[in-house]
Amino acid sequence: MIYAFLLQLLPVLGIGVMYYPTGTMVLVIVCLFPFYRFHKNISATIFYLSNVALCLIAINSAGGQGDFYFIVTAFAAGLAGWQLRQQQLEQDTPASLKQKFKQLMLLSTVLLLVTSLLNSLQLGLNMVWAVLLVSMVFCLFIFAIQCVRDK
Amino acid sequence: MEQTKSLQLLFVIFFVMGLVTTNVTLVAMSLFPLAYLLAAAATQRPVKLKVSRDVATSESHFTLSYQVENLASSLQLIYLKEAIPEALALNEQALNQANGTSVTMAAPLTQKRVFNHQHELVAKRGHFEFSDMEISVADFIGQVYHRENARDVQTVSKAPVAKHMGSIPLKSNKTFGFNGVVAAGKAGTGEAFFGLTQYQDQMSSRGINWRASAKHEELLLANEFEQDSNMNVGLIVDGRQHGHLHGSSELAKALATCLDNTLSLGLTMAKSLLNSGHRLGLLTLGQKMDYVYPNFGRRQLLKIEQALTKVEPSTGSEINLWALEHKPTMYFPNKANIVFISQLQPSDLPLLKGLKRAGYCITVIVPDPSGLVTGEHHEQIKALYHLARQNILDKFRQQGFYLINWQMEQSFNAFYHQKLLPALRLQRKMK
Missing domain, CATH: 4.10.860 (DNA Excision Repair, Uvrb; Chain A)
Structure with missing residues (x-):
């Protein structure tokens, strides 16, 4: 568990230190991660509170672009850690937890790369494409919920 | 969700x-x-699992074997969880086994493969039931669990250990001939000397009467004893645990051993009595009352064994013994001999009086578990226990009950020869 915790913490701390030498953000990220040790509800609360902090930073930063990589990375890692804690069952062995952790991190990393790629391309979308993209995302969301419910 | x-x-x-x-x-x-x-x-994959569980009993362990067969597509991880019956779980925790309260297992499972899992529990006397198993299957990232409960009721039981014990010469007010034959005056296994007979190969060499044999040149004579008549015997085994000796885990362990030993003595005596041809009924007092109707033979021994296996120590609740005290003929035939194995309590005095009033011959065996306590202060505990018990038992003695004290650290054999036999012979001679 400590191994997983450190693995998650290191890259994010690195980015945090790179972007925010003042240390205020590092504090937020450190708050994000120790929830392995806590009860599920407490870890969820910490996660939600940290998200509020990230949201505030994202809104306050210039045009929402300045801290893009940092915030999204922190969020991805936080989400993976939180989900791992949420999905931990009593029967889980260290090996099965490691497997879950790998799967979650793989998914997060792939998504992070895709998002970063899209952002670095700086696609100048017109209004029509933007509306189309948003509605597509929303449809995907509804579809996913439907699939999960049906089974 | x-x-x-x-x-x-x-x-x-x-x-x-x-x-x-x-x-x-x-x-x-x-x-x-x-x-x-x-x-x-x-x-997320469709789930179709076939789960079965077998329980095997060996001398020292209960082995739970699980078989999970995957009929649908291969699965990342399946989880299996089953709660262990409370009494066994307590036993496991007492033995410092990690995760004593449930059997848990997690494993990947490919299609059409059978996964086997074995779990061993330390065996304990008693009757235990396993029923519900919980199986969960997750999707790739463990986001949605499909949970299923499989019900497979299986019971496992371990009977108390029956040792060998010689015949028990009980005093009888009323005897009856077996199958119409008048038993009195027949040679057989018994106490009283009957006569001499020619020594046969299968006879015990201890029975040879050397003095009589010396008078004949080529004849070896052996003693023959009079066949004891059959009688009705009622066995009452008391598994109630009262306030004394509670406290640390050492004492709890001593109490558990005490109950097991009491039940073992009950079974051993039942075996010996049934072998002698008596009609035996059983009443067990514990968490609840259990009763086996008086009967003869090997099948009766099995019934008694089952009843003794199921005895659980009481946890506070009192059993209503009104019927036993006032209408004992509901349980045991008139003028039967009653063997009462119990750590007596003051509240048992009216019960014993009631039984005596109804015309039963009563033999009381009082187990003394103080010798089983080990640890730092065992001497003091023993002294205190005896002090408290002395007070209670004196009241019974004053009422004319003959109590046979059983030091539990003593072996069954030693108890039988040193305590039980002399006491019963004495009781037989008394009017």
Whole structure:
């Protein structure tokens, strides 16, 4: 568990230190991660509170672009850690937890790369494409919920 | 489903906030929970499992063997969980076994493969029932669990250990001939000397009467004893645990051993009495009352064994013994001989008086578990226990009950020869 915790913490701390030498953000990220040790509800609360902090930073930063990589990375890692804690069952062995952790991190990393790629391309979308993209995302969301419910 | 709900909420919040503030970062953040949901939806597989469980009993262990067969597509991980019956779980925890309360297992399972899992529990006297198993199967990222309960009721039991004991010469007010034959005056296994007979190969060499044999040149004579008549015997085994000796785990262990030994003595005596041809009925007092109707033979011994296996120590609740005290003929035939194995309590005095009043011959065996206590202060505990017990037992003695004290650290054999036999012979001679 400590191994997983450190693995998650290191890259994010690195980015945090790179972007925010003042240390205020590092504090937020450190708050994000120790929830392995806590009860599920407490870890969820910490996660939600940290998200509020990230949201505030994202809104306050210039045009929402300045801290893009940092915030999204922190969020991805936080989400993976939180989900791992949420999905931990009593029967889980260290090996099965490691497997879950790998799967979650793989998914997060792939998504992070895709998002970063899209952002670095700086696609100048017109209004029509933007509306189309948003509605597509929303449809995907509804579809996913439907699939999960049906089974 | 709660996990997906939190993801849904997360997605909606970020997505809406991102659109309202036209912030790219927030919209990008909303994609993460969406991706989790999509991955869960795409990788969730239909589940079709066949689960079976076998319980095997060996001398020292109960072995639970699980078989999980996967009939549908291959699965990332399956989880199996089963709660162990409380009494066994307590035993496991007492033996410092980690995770004593349940059997848990997690394993990947490919299609049409059978997964075997074995779990060993330390065996304990008693009757235990296993019923519900919980099986969960997760999707690829463990987002949505499919949980199933499989019900497979199986019981496992371990009887108390029956030792060998010689014949028990009980005093009888009323005897009856077996199958119409008048038993009196027949040679057989018994106490009283009957006559001499020619020594046969299968006879015990201890029975040879050397003095009589010396008078004949080529004849070896052996003693023959008079066949004891058969009688009705009622065995009452008391598994109630009262206030004394409670406290540390050492004492709890001593109490558990005491109950097991008491039940073992009950079974051993039942075996010996039934072998002698008596009609035996059983009444057990514990968490609840159990009764075996008086009867003869090997099948009766099995019934008694089962009843003794199921005895659980009482946890506070009192059994209503009114019927036993006032209408004992409901349980045991008139003028039967009653063997009462119990750590007596003051409240048992009216019961014994009631039994005596009804015309039963009563033999009381009082187990003394103080010798089983080990540890730092065992001497003091023993002294205190005897002090407290002396007070209680004196009241019974004053009422004319003959109590046979059984030091539990003594072996059955030693108890039989040193305590039980002399006491019963004495009781027989007394009017």
